[in-house]
Amino acid sequence: MVDFAVAIRHATLEAARLHRDLGIQAKVARGTGRVDVYDTIARLNVPLFFTHLDGLLGVYLREPSPGVLVTTERPQSQQRFTAAHELGHHYLGHKPSLDEEDDMLRRAPFQIRTDDDPQEVEAEAFAAVFLLPRWLLDLHCDRQHWTDADLHDPVNVYQLALRVGTSFKATVWTLHRYDVFDRGTAKAMADVELKRVKQEILRGYEPANYRGDVWLLTDRDADMRIEGGPGDLVVVRLTEHSGAGYLWRVESLDGEALAVVADGREPIGDDDGVGGPTLRRITAAARARATGAFRLAEARPWAPSAPLNTFAVDYDLAGPSLQGWYEPQRKVHFQRQLRAAA
Numbered sequence: 352m353v354d355f356a357v358a359i360r361h362a363t364l365e366a367a368r369l370h371r372d373l374g375i376q377a378k379v380a381r382g383t384g385r386v387d388v389y390d391t392i393a394r395l396n397v398p399l400f401f402t403h404l405d406g407l408l409g410v411y412l413r414e415p416s417p418g419v420l421v422t423t424e425r426p427q428s429q430q431r432f433t434a435a436h437e438l439g440h441h442y443l444g445h446k447p448s449l450d451e452e453d454d455m456l457r458r459a460p461f462q463i464r465t466d467d468d469p470q471e472v473e474a475e476a477f478a479a480v481f482l483l484p485r486w487l488l489d490l491h492c493d494r495q496h497w498t499d500a501d502l503h504d505p506v507n508v509y510q511l512a513l514r515v516g517t518s519f520k521a522t523v524w525t526l527h528r529y530d531v532f533d534r535g536t537a538k539a540m541a542d543v544e545l546k547r548v549k550q551e552i553l554r555g556y557e558p559a560n561y562r563g564d565v566w567l568l569t570d571r572d573a574d575m576r577i578e579g580g581p582g583d584l585v586v587v588r589l590t591e592h593s594g595a596g597y598l599w600r601v602e603s604l605d606g607e608a609l610a611v612v613a614d615g616r617e618p619i620g621d622d623d624g625v626g627g628p629t630l631r632r633i634t635a636a637a638r639a640r641a642t643g644a645f646r647l648a649e650a651r652p653w654a655p656s657a658p659l660n661t662f663a664v665d666y667d668l669a670g671p672s673l674q675g676w677y678e679p680q681r682k683v684h685f686q687r688q689l690r691a692a693a
Protein backbone atom coordinates (compact mmCIF):
# COMPACT_ATOMS: atom_id res chain seq x y z
CA MET A 352 0.00 0.00 0.00
CA VAL A 353 1.49 3.30 -1.11
CA ASP A 354 1.53 5.99 1.52
CA PHE A 355 0.13 9.01 -0.35
CA ALA A 356 0.41 11.25 2.71
CA VAL A 357 4.18 10.68 2.73
CA ALA A 358 4.35 11.47 -1.02
CA ILE A 359 2.45 14.74 -0.51
CA ARG A 360 4.59 15.76 2.45
CA HIS A 361 7.76 14.99 0.48
CA ALA A 362 6.54 17.08 -2.49
CA THR A 363 5.65 19.97 -0.18
CA LEU A 364 9.09 19.97 1.46
CA GLU A 365 10.86 19.79 -1.90
CA ALA A 366 8.83 22.70 -3.31
CA ALA A 367 9.78 24.77 -0.24
CA ARG A 368 13.43 23.78 -0.70
CA LEU A 369 13.40 24.96 -4.32
CA HIS A 370 11.80 28.28 -3.27
CA ARG A 371 14.55 28.72 -0.70
CA ASP A 372 17.43 27.69 -2.99
CA LEU A 373 16.38 30.14 -5.71
CA GLY A 374 15.35 33.00 -3.38
CA ILE A 375 11.86 32.93 -4.88
CA GLN A 376 9.94 34.34 -1.91
CA ALA A 377 11.83 37.65 -1.84
CA LYS A 378 11.51 37.96 -5.61
CA VAL A 379 7.74 37.39 -5.56
CA ALA A 380 7.22 39.88 -2.72
CA ARG A 381 9.10 42.57 -4.68
CA GLY A 382 7.58 41.65 -8.03
CA THR A 383 4.24 40.57 -9.43
CA GLY A 384 2.92 38.54 -6.49
CA ARG A 385 3.20 35.32 -8.51
CA VAL A 386 5.75 32.52 -8.58
CA ASP A 387 7.42 32.52 -11.99
CA VAL A 388 7.41 28.81 -12.83
CA TYR A 389 8.79 29.22 -16.36
CA ASP A 390 11.78 31.19 -15.08
CA THR A 391 12.37 28.47 -12.47
CA ILE A 392 12.45 25.76 -15.15
CA ALA A 393 14.91 27.86 -17.15
CA ARG A 394 17.11 28.44 -14.09
CA LEU A 395 17.36 24.67 -13.64
CA ASN A 396 18.64 24.55 -17.24
CA VAL A 397 15.68 22.54 -18.48
CA PRO A 398 14.48 23.50 -21.98
CA LEU A 399 10.81 24.55 -22.02
CA PHE A 400 8.78 24.45 -25.21
CA PHE A 401 5.10 25.31 -25.87
CA THR A 402 3.34 23.40 -28.62
CA HIS A 403 0.12 21.72 -29.72
CA LEU A 404 -0.02 18.34 -27.96
CA ASP A 405 -2.68 15.84 -29.00
CA GLY A 406 -4.66 14.82 -25.93
CA LEU A 407 -1.83 15.84 -23.59
CA LEU A 408 -1.40 18.85 -21.33
CA GLY A 409 2.30 18.37 -20.78
CA VAL A 410 5.30 16.09 -21.18
CA TYR A 411 8.43 15.55 -19.12
CA LEU A 412 11.35 14.03 -21.02
CA ARG A 413 14.55 12.64 -19.48
CA GLU A 414 16.51 11.12 -22.35
CA PRO A 415 18.87 12.14 -23.84
CA SER A 416 18.54 15.20 -21.61
CA PRO A 417 15.66 16.67 -19.58
CA GLY A 418 12.99 18.79 -21.27
CA VAL A 419 9.45 20.05 -20.67
CA LEU A 420 6.65 20.44 -23.22
CA VAL A 421 3.46 22.35 -22.39
CA THR A 422 0.29 22.53 -24.48
CA THR A 423 -0.67 25.77 -26.27
CA GLU A 424 -4.37 24.78 -26.17
CA ARG A 425 -5.21 25.77 -22.61
CA PRO A 426 -5.60 28.99 -20.59
CA GLN A 427 -2.58 30.57 -18.92
CA SER A 428 -3.44 29.23 -15.43
CA GLN A 429 -3.52 25.64 -16.73
CA GLN A 430 -0.30 26.10 -18.69
CA ARG A 431 1.38 27.36 -15.53
CA PHE A 432 0.01 24.46 -13.48
CA THR A 433 1.11 21.93 -16.09
CA ALA A 434 4.59 23.49 -16.22
CA ALA A 435 4.80 23.28 -12.41
CA HIS A 436 3.66 19.64 -12.55
CA GLU A 437 6.39 18.80 -15.09
CA LEU A 438 8.89 20.77 -13.00
CA GLY A 439 7.82 18.52 -10.11
CA HIS A 440 8.63 15.39 -12.16
CA HIS A 441 12.05 16.84 -12.91
CA TYR A 442 12.94 18.12 -9.46
CA LEU A 443 11.67 15.00 -7.68
CA GLY A 444 13.72 12.75 -9.96
CA HIS A 445 10.71 11.03 -11.53
CA LYS A 446 10.47 8.84 -14.62
CA PRO A 447 9.51 10.54 -17.92
CA SER A 448 5.81 11.36 -18.05
CA LEU A 449 3.14 11.93 -20.68
CA ASP A 450 0.41 13.81 -18.87
CA GLU A 451 -2.92 13.16 -20.47
CA GLU A 452 -5.57 15.82 -20.62
CA ASP A 453 -8.34 13.57 -19.25
CA ASP A 454 -6.27 12.49 -16.24
CA MET A 455 -4.99 15.96 -15.46
CA LEU A 456 -8.40 17.65 -15.68
CA ARG A 457 -10.12 14.94 -13.64
CA ARG A 458 -7.54 15.21 -10.92
CA ALA A 459 -7.40 17.87 -8.21
CA PRO A 460 -4.34 18.49 -6.07
CA PHE A 461 -4.33 16.50 -2.79
CA GLN A 462 -7.48 14.57 -3.81
CA ILE A 463 -6.33 10.97 -3.95
CA ARG A 464 -7.94 7.91 -5.50
CA THR A 465 -6.51 4.57 -4.42
CA ASP A 466 -5.56 3.60 -7.99
CA ASP A 467 -3.59 6.85 -8.56
CA ASP A 468 0.03 6.66 -9.63
CA PRO A 469 2.07 7.92 -6.63
CA GLN A 470 4.44 9.78 -8.96
CA GLU A 471 1.48 11.75 -10.34
CA VAL A 472 0.10 12.48 -6.87
CA GLU A 473 3.53 13.80 -5.90
CA ALA A 474 3.90 15.99 -9.01
CA GLU A 475 0.38 17.37 -8.53
CA ALA A 476 1.02 18.28 -4.89
CA PHE A 477 4.38 19.81 -5.84
CA ALA A 478 2.70 21.98 -8.51
CA ALA A 479 0.01 23.23 -6.12
CA VAL A 480 2.32 24.24 -3.27
CA PHE A 481 5.02 25.51 -5.61
CA LEU A 482 2.57 27.97 -7.24
CA LEU A 483 0.63 28.77 -4.07
CA PRO A 484 2.84 28.29 -1.01
CA ARG A 485 1.38 29.33 2.31
CA TRP A 486 3.57 32.45 2.45
CA LEU A 487 2.08 33.61 -0.86
CA LEU A 488 -1.45 33.07 0.48
CA ASP A 489 -0.46 35.17 3.53
CA LEU A 490 1.07 37.87 1.32
CA HIS A 491 -2.13 38.33 -0.70
CA CYS A 492 -4.39 38.09 2.36
CA ASP A 493 -2.31 40.80 4.08
CA ARG A 494 -2.43 43.02 1.03
CA GLN A 495 -6.19 42.55 0.53
CA HIS A 496 -7.05 42.49 4.28
CA TRP A 497 -8.72 39.09 3.78
CA THR A 498 -9.38 36.87 6.78
CA ASP A 499 -10.17 33.14 6.47
CA ALA A 500 -13.86 34.13 6.69
CA ASP A 501 -13.46 36.43 3.66
CA LEU A 502 -12.10 33.47 1.70
CA HIS A 503 -15.49 31.78 2.03
CA ASP A 504 -16.71 34.26 -0.60
CA PRO A 505 -16.07 32.76 -4.07
CA VAL A 506 -15.37 36.26 -5.45
CA ASN A 507 -12.32 36.56 -3.17
CA VAL A 508 -11.10 33.03 -3.93
CA TYR A 509 -11.39 33.81 -7.63
CA GLN A 510 -9.47 37.09 -7.22
CA LEU A 511 -6.78 35.24 -5.25
CA ALA A 512 -6.53 32.65 -8.05
CA LEU A 513 -6.08 35.40 -10.67
CA ARG A 514 -3.37 37.11 -8.64
CA VAL A 515 -1.35 33.95 -7.99
CA GLY A 516 -1.99 32.60 -11.50
CA THR A 517 -3.59 29.23 -10.72
CA SER A 518 -7.01 27.90 -11.69
CA PHE A 519 -9.98 28.45 -9.38
CA LYS A 520 -10.22 24.71 -8.57
CA ALA A 521 -6.52 24.25 -7.84
CA THR A 522 -6.71 27.30 -5.56
CA VAL A 523 -9.71 25.88 -3.70
CA TRP A 524 -8.03 22.52 -3.00
CA THR A 525 -4.80 24.20 -1.95
CA LEU A 526 -6.77 26.31 0.53
CA HIS A 527 -8.28 23.07 1.83
CA ARG A 528 -4.75 21.74 2.27
CA TYR A 529 -3.97 24.83 4.38
CA ASP A 530 -7.11 24.21 6.51
CA VAL A 531 -8.85 27.37 5.30
CA PHE A 532 -11.72 25.12 4.13
CA ASP A 533 -12.92 21.84 5.52
CA ARG A 534 -13.59 19.15 2.94
CA GLY A 535 -17.30 19.88 2.52
CA THR A 536 -16.73 23.60 2.06
CA ALA A 537 -13.94 22.96 -0.45
CA LYS A 538 -16.16 20.63 -2.43
CA ALA A 539 -19.02 23.14 -2.53
CA MET A 540 -16.59 25.94 -3.47
CA ALA A 541 -14.95 23.89 -6.25
CA ASP A 542 -18.42 23.31 -7.74
CA VAL A 543 -19.30 27.02 -7.89
CA GLU A 544 -19.96 28.06 -11.48
CA LEU A 545 -17.35 30.67 -12.43
CA LYS A 546 -19.76 32.41 -14.78
CA ARG A 547 -21.91 33.34 -11.77
CA VAL A 548 -18.89 34.70 -9.90
CA LYS A 549 -17.97 36.80 -12.92
CA GLN A 550 -21.56 38.08 -13.21
CA GLU A 551 -21.53 39.08 -9.55
CA ILE A 552 -18.40 41.16 -10.11
CA LEU A 553 -19.73 42.71 -13.32
CA ARG A 554 -23.02 43.88 -11.69
CA GLY A 555 -25.16 43.95 -14.77
CA TYR A 556 -22.56 44.46 -17.50
CA GLU A 557 -22.91 41.60 -19.98
CA PRO A 558 -19.89 40.68 -22.11
CA ALA A 559 -20.30 38.77 -25.38
CA ASN A 560 -19.06 35.64 -23.57
CA TYR A 561 -17.64 34.65 -20.19
CA ARG A 562 -14.43 32.98 -21.37
CA GLY A 563 -12.18 35.83 -20.26
CA ASP A 564 -11.28 36.46 -16.64
CA VAL A 565 -12.81 39.30 -14.64
CA TRP A 566 -10.43 41.25 -12.40
CA LEU A 567 -11.81 43.28 -9.52
CA LEU A 568 -9.32 45.98 -8.52
CA THR A 569 -9.50 48.30 -5.53
CA ASP A 570 -7.07 50.71 -3.89
CA ARG A 571 -5.39 47.64 -2.33
CA ASP A 572 -4.16 46.69 -5.79
CA ALA A 573 -2.50 50.03 -6.47
CA ASP A 574 0.75 49.65 -8.44
CA MET A 575 0.31 45.94 -8.98
CA ARG A 576 0.73 44.16 -12.28
CA ILE A 577 -2.10 42.24 -13.91
CA GLU A 578 -1.06 39.23 -15.94
CA GLY A 579 -4.18 38.43 -17.90
CA GLY A 580 -5.38 37.69 -21.39
CA PRO A 581 -6.80 39.51 -24.41
CA GLY A 582 -10.43 38.59 -23.52
CA ASP A 583 -10.32 39.73 -19.89
CA LEU A 584 -12.40 42.41 -18.17
CA VAL A 585 -11.02 44.77 -15.54
CA VAL A 586 -13.38 46.34 -12.99
CA VAL A 587 -11.82 49.17 -10.97
CA ARG A 588 -13.80 50.03 -7.83
CA LEU A 589 -12.60 53.09 -5.93
CA THR A 590 -13.99 55.36 -3.23
CA GLU A 591 -14.92 58.69 -4.79
CA HIS A 592 -15.22 61.91 -2.78
CA SER A 593 -17.86 63.28 -5.09
CA GLY A 594 -19.55 65.23 -2.28
CA ALA A 595 -16.41 67.38 -2.13
CA GLY A 596 -16.31 67.66 -5.91
CA TYR A 597 -13.61 65.06 -6.61
CA LEU A 598 -14.26 62.65 -9.49
CA TRP A 599 -12.14 59.81 -10.84
CA ARG A 600 -11.13 60.12 -14.45
CA VAL A 601 -9.07 57.90 -16.69
CA GLU A 602 -5.65 59.48 -17.24
CA SER A 603 -4.06 56.90 -19.48
CA LEU A 604 -5.33 53.79 -21.16
CA ASP A 605 -4.15 52.37 -24.45
CA GLY A 606 -7.48 52.33 -26.30
CA GLU A 607 -6.29 49.57 -28.63
CA ALA A 608 -5.55 47.30 -25.67
CA LEU A 609 -8.26 48.23 -23.17
CA ALA A 610 -11.50 50.14 -23.63
CA VAL A 611 -13.94 51.45 -21.00
CA VAL A 612 -17.24 49.60 -21.51
CA ALA A 613 -19.17 50.60 -18.37
CA ASP A 614 -18.93 53.40 -15.84
CA GLY A 615 -21.16 53.91 -12.81
CA ARG A 616 -21.49 54.75 -9.13
CA GLU A 617 -22.98 52.99 -6.13
CA PRO A 618 -23.56 54.25 -2.59
CA ILE A 619 -21.26 53.00 0.17
CA GLY A 620 -23.16 50.83 2.66
CA ASP A 621 -26.50 52.28 3.85
CA ASP A 622 -25.49 55.82 3.05
CA ASP A 623 -27.97 57.57 0.77
CA GLY A 624 -24.99 58.88 -1.18
CA VAL A 625 -25.87 62.53 -0.77
CA GLY A 626 -22.78 64.49 0.19
CA GLY A 627 -20.78 61.43 1.35
CA PRO A 628 -18.25 59.40 -0.61
CA THR A 629 -19.56 56.92 -3.17
CA LEU A 630 -18.01 53.97 -4.98
CA ARG A 631 -17.05 54.52 -8.58
CA ARG A 632 -16.96 51.44 -10.83
CA ILE A 633 -15.14 51.64 -14.14
CA THR A 634 -15.18 48.49 -16.30
CA ALA A 635 -12.66 48.06 -19.11
CA ALA A 636 -12.49 45.26 -21.67
CA ALA A 637 -9.18 43.91 -22.98
CA ARG A 638 -8.99 43.82 -26.75
CA ALA A 639 -5.49 42.69 -27.66
CA ARG A 640 -2.35 40.97 -26.45
CA ALA A 641 -0.69 44.10 -25.14
CA THR A 642 1.18 45.58 -22.21
CA GLY A 643 0.68 49.02 -20.74
CA ALA A 644 -0.55 51.03 -17.78
CA PHE A 645 -4.04 51.93 -16.61
CA ARG A 646 -3.94 55.22 -14.67
CA LEU A 647 -6.70 57.15 -12.99
CA ALA A 648 -6.76 60.39 -11.03
CA GLU A 649 -9.35 61.68 -8.57
CA ALA A 650 -9.57 65.41 -9.09
CA ARG A 651 -11.95 68.35 -9.23
CA PRO A 652 -12.84 68.73 -12.89
CA TRP A 653 -12.20 72.47 -12.69
CA ALA A 654 -8.78 72.02 -11.07
CA PRO A 655 -7.26 69.16 -13.06
CA SER A 656 -3.69 69.79 -11.95
CA ALA A 657 -4.30 68.91 -8.29
CA PRO A 658 -5.53 65.31 -7.90
CA LEU A 659 -6.64 64.18 -4.44
CA ASN A 660 -5.65 60.56 -5.25
CA THR A 661 -4.17 58.59 -8.08
CA PHE A 662 -4.44 54.92 -8.96
CA ALA A 663 -2.38 52.91 -11.43
CA VAL A 664 -1.83 49.29 -12.42
CA ASP A 665 0.39 47.84 -15.10
CA TYR A 666 -1.12 45.21 -17.34
CA ASP A 667 0.23 42.40 -19.47
CA LEU A 668 -2.56 40.88 -21.54
CA ALA A 669 -0.43 38.27 -23.30
CA GLY A 670 -2.71 35.39 -22.24
CA PRO A 671 -1.57 31.82 -22.84
CA SER A 672 1.96 31.21 -24.16
CA LEU A 673 1.99 30.54 -27.90
CA GLN A 674 3.90 27.96 -29.97
CA GLY A 675 7.67 28.13 -29.48
CA TRP A 676 10.47 28.16 -26.95
CA TYR A 677 10.00 29.91 -23.63
CA GLU A 678 11.13 33.28 -24.95
CA PRO A 679 14.21 33.92 -22.73
CA GLN A 680 15.58 30.48 -23.74
CA ARG A 681 15.09 30.96 -27.47
CA LYS A 682 18.46 32.50 -28.24
CA VAL A 683 20.31 29.82 -26.28
CA HIS A 684 18.66 27.07 -28.29
CA PHE A 685 19.32 28.74 -31.62
CA GLN A 686 22.99 29.09 -30.74
CA ARG A 687 23.11 25.45 -29.68
CA GLN A 688 21.53 24.38 -32.97
CA LEU A 689 23.93 26.53 -34.95
CA ARG A 690 26.89 24.98 -33.13
CA ALA A 691 25.53 21.48 -33.77
CA ALA A 692 25.08 22.25 -37.46
CA ALA A 693 28.59 23.76 -37.84
Ligand SMILES: [Zn+2]
Pocket residue numbers: 436440448449450470471474
Ligand atom coordinates in the same frame (compact mmCIF):
# COMPACT_ATOMS: atom_id res chain seq x y z
ZN1 LIG B 1 2.65 13.85 -14.53
